[in-house]
Amino acid sequence: MSQATSIALQNFVKRYGAAEVIHGIDLQIEPGEFVVFVGPSGCGKSTLLRMIAGLEPISGGDLLLDGRRVNDVAASERGMAMVFQSYALYPHMSVYKNLAFGLETAGAAKDTIRRKVEHAANILQITPLLDRKPKQLSGGQRQRVAIGRAIVREPKVFLFDEPLSNLDAELRVQMRVEIAELHRDLGNTMIYVTHDQVEAMTMADKIVVLKDGHIMQVGAPLDLYNRPANRFVAGFIGSPHMNFLTARVTGRDGDRPILDIDGQTVTLPRPVPGLTEGSTTTIGLRPEHMRLDPRPGMQTMTDIHTNLQESLGGQTLVYAQTPGKQRLIIAVNGQHDVPREIEIWFDPANIHVFAEDGRTL
Amino acid sequence: MPQTSDVMSGLGPVPNVRPTLRQRLVRGIGPAGAAYVFLFPWLAGFLVLTLGPALYSLYLSFTDYDLIGAPRWTGLDNYTRIATNDPKFAASVRVTLTFVLLSVPLKLAFALGIAVMLNRGLKGLTLYRAIFYLPSLLGTSVAIAILWRQLFSGDGLVNGILGQFGIDGPSWISTPDTALYTLVILAIWQFGSPMIIFLAGLRQIPGDIYEAAEMDGASKVRQFWRITLPLLTPVIFFNAVVQTIEAFKAFTPAFIISGGTGGPIDATLFYTLYLYQEAFGYFRMGYASALAWILLVIIAFFTAFSFLTARYWVHYDD
Numbered sequence: 075m076s077q078a079t080s081i082a083l084q085n086f087v088k089r090y091g092a093a094e095v096i097h098g099i100d101l102q103i104e105p106g107e108f109v110v111f112v113g114p115s116g117c118g119k120s121t122l123l124r125m126i127a128g129l130e131p132i133s134g135g136d137l138l139l140d141g142r143r144v145n146d147v148a149a150s151e152r153g154m155a156m157v158f159q160s161y162a163l164y165p166h167m168s169v170y171k172n173l174a175f176g177l178e179t180a181g182a183a184k185d186t187i188r189r190k191v192e193h194a195a196n197i198l199q200i201t202p203l204l205d206r207k208p209k210q211l212s213g214g215q216r217q218r219v220a221i222g223r224a225i226v227r228e229p230k231v232f233l234f235d236e237p238l239s240n241l242d243a244e245l246r247v248q249m250r251v252e253i254a255e256l257h258r259d260l261g262n263t264m265i266y267v268t269h270d271q272v273e274a275m276t277m278a279d280k281i282v283v284l285k286d287g288h289i290m291q292v293g294a295p296l297d298l299y300n301r302p303a304n305r306f307v308a309g310f311i312g313s314p315h316m317n318f319l320t321a322r323v324t325g326r327d328g329d330r331p332i333l334d335i336d337g338q339t340v341t342l343p344r345p346v347p348g349l350t351e352g353s354t355t356t357i358g359l360r361p362e363h364m365r366l367d368p369r370p371g372m373q374t375m376t377d378i379h380t381n382l383q384e385s386l387g388g389q390t391l392v393y394a395q396t397p398g399k400q401r402l403i404i405a406v407n408g409q410h411d412v413p414r415e416i417e418i419w420f421d422p423a424n425i426h427v428f429a430e431d432g433r434t435l
Numbered sequence: 436m437p438q439t440s441d442v443m444s445g446l447g448p449v450p451n452v453r454p455t456l457r458q459r460l461v462r463g464i465g466p467a468g469a470a471y472v473f474l475f476p477w478l479a480g481f482l483v484l485t486l487g488p489a490l491y492s493l494y495l496s497f498t499d500y501d502l503i504g505a506p507r508w509t510g511l512d513n514y515t516r517i518a519t520n521d522p523k524f525a526a527s528v529r530v531t532l533t534f535v536l537l538s539v540p541l542k543l544a545f546a547l548g549i550a551v552m553l554n555r556g557l558k559g560l561t562l563y564r565a566i567f568y569l570p571s572l573l574g575t576s577v578a579i580a581i582l583w584r585q586l587f588s589g590d591g592l593v594n595g596i597l598g599q600f601g602i603d604g605p606s607w608i609s610t611p612d613t614a615l616y617t618l619v620i621l622a623i624w625q626f627g628s629p630m631i632i633f634l635a636g637l638r639q640i641p642g643d644i645y646e647a648a649e650m651d652g653a654s655k656v657r658q659f660w661r662i663t664l665p666l667l668t669p670v671i672f673f674n675a676v677v678q679t680i681e682a683f684k685a686f687t688p689a690f691i692i693s694g695g696t697g698g699p700i701d702a703t704l705f706y707t708l709y710l711y712q713e714a715f716g717y718f719r720m721g722y723a724s725a726l727a728w729i730l731l732v733i734i735a736f737f738t739a740f741s742f743l744t745a746r747y748w749v750h751y752d753d
Contacts, residue, residue: 129646150652162647166665166750175661176651209752227651 078105079140079230079263087134088121096287108257111267112274113284119267127156127233155224159236161216163208169219170204176227194225214245234266271311283307305432308358314403316358323349336398338375343422348435358426361405365419372419383412496724513725526701527709535682538622546626550633568627580691587617608692611702621688629674636670668749676741683734
């Protein structure tokens with residue numbers, strides 16, 4: 075049975091002495107949502123998670139679970155379970171004891187403990203490992219046990235603090251899928267912290283992008299990809315990251331601005347309020363939105379000098395620069411032997427325009 | 436023509452450089468020989484000052500030797516007498532075992548308690564650590580033993596304090612029933628060394644394990660019993676072995692407090708004190724040597740027992 079819970083952060087603040095690291099965050103998480111906090115190191119995402127968990131005191135604002143203020147409720151009584159980056163398994167206990175510890179602490183009956191532990195072990199396929207100690211497990215198995223320890227407590231909310239960052243790439247992909255399936259099967263509210271935007275894009279119902287203790291944008295993964303609210307989000311979401319080029323507004327074609335990028339003319343397909351003739355702006359163009367061959371309706375930039383290419387098999391990454399030495403990454407499908415000088419093609423509808431303060435125009 | 440090594444290293448020929456002492460040694464006597472030359476100072480010390488005297492004392496333990504005449508071979512006589520006809524030996528073993536079994540667990544528990552307290556992110560930790568460690572540096576000194584005698588004598592500080600509450604205390608060090616316990620308290624007071632090791636062990640336990648336990652609803656007390664203590668067992672084991680050996684070897688406090696007699700009525704007759712009396716009081720070097728070897732066997736037995744039981748209660752993470 076799903077025990078989905080809504081979570082509300084109202085004017086959430088964290089201070090260490092005089093230093094404020096979380097600055098008045100407001101966030102609404104709906105019951106059953108899989109929310110990912112993503113951002114670079116030091117952005118405050120783990121601190122935010124630990125405040126929600128009850129492991130860090132809340133300096134200001136309110137934390138509401140299903141509308142009830144829980145700022146002063148102990149971590150163990152918030153109905154949450156947490157999976158740590160380092161797994162944080164009890165090294166001296168068997169897997170069974172690790173899973174049972176929380177239930178034993180709560181004074182559950184032995185047969186209840188056994189039933190719940192076996193149920194969790196069954197879900198995570200770790201039944202054969204129940205008698206082993208953590209040191210006898212691989213990284214992936216340890217992570218499963220850590221998740222199992224959360225499951226047995228039947229929490230209302232699951233919290234994950236970069237749970238996959240200690241795993242190798244292949245296992246990370248596998249565990250990513252398993253956590254997503256777990257969310258689908260259990261239906262609980264889950265909050266997941268990561269610095270890996272691929273994890274965020276593939277797992278989240280809702281992504282919260284954080285920077286320096288501020289929320290940069292909240293939205294569905296593709297919303298953030300297609301309509302980033304600012305240059306930071308545009309650069310953070312997407313891999314390889316978005317190219318940013320400096321352009322000058324040289325005129326208008328009707329109400330559509332005409333830009334000059336290192337001597338190349340590009341006409342935007344829509345009016346952009348705030349762009350005045352003669353001003354300089356930053357445009358963004360994703361690597362995968364550029365091609366090496368023309369298509370109808372596309373615009374072109376010539377005299378692009380290639381520095382390096384990386385052949386990934388299904389995709390070729392080209393590291394290049396414009397005549398004005400602005401760096402570009404171009405991601406083209408298939409295998410190519412790219413010459414030193416190339417011409418690139420793109421749909422101008424894919425161009426993002428940013429104001430001087432980083433806002434998307 | 437350049438040497439091969441110079442060509443290989445790509446540095447070209449080097450001018451004639453005088454070989455170092457090590458190079459000349461290696462060339463003259465080979466690498467193994469050179470190793471022994473460098474090892475010699477330690478090896479000489481070990482053979483002359485440790486192994487030699489140890490083996491000589493083993494020989495002496497089968498003799499009658501008074502430091503003046505030549506040792507006279509008596510076979511197993513010393514050992515037979517110790518085992519069958521020496522009430523003082525039995526008394527000293529009883530006193531020493533009581534001292535070991537009381538002082539070691541109490542000292543470890545006290546040291547662990549202080550370490551846990553200091554591990555709670557206390558301000559001025561370094562200062563407290565130094566202050567708490569101080570007794571360990573001073574504790575075995577003669578001055579502290581004399582101070583201890585003053586504290587627990589009939590008109591000492593302890594009775595002075597008890598007198599404030601109308602209690603007329605005995606002379607703790609001259610009463611057979613309490614004398615040994617004053618030495619146990621002195622031993623506990625020297626908790627600094629195991630405390631420092633406990634503190635280092637506590638620092639090794641990852642903080643997120645406690646956070647996981649907190650999320651699991653474990654109180655601080657339950658965290659201590661179920662997380663801290665089991666994860667600290669390797670350190671407890673180490674401290675227990677070292678402190679047990681130290682306790683068996685305890686000598687100075689008993690010597691000073693009892694004036695070298697082990698009194699009152701052999702109440703503080705530590706094994707080492709009895710050994711000292713036999714060796715340097717009565718000049719029975721052969722008998723004292725036999726006592727020393729028996730102490731070695733007793734300590735070896737306790738240490739071996741500790742190691743054999745360790746697999747059942749000591750948790751090693753890897």
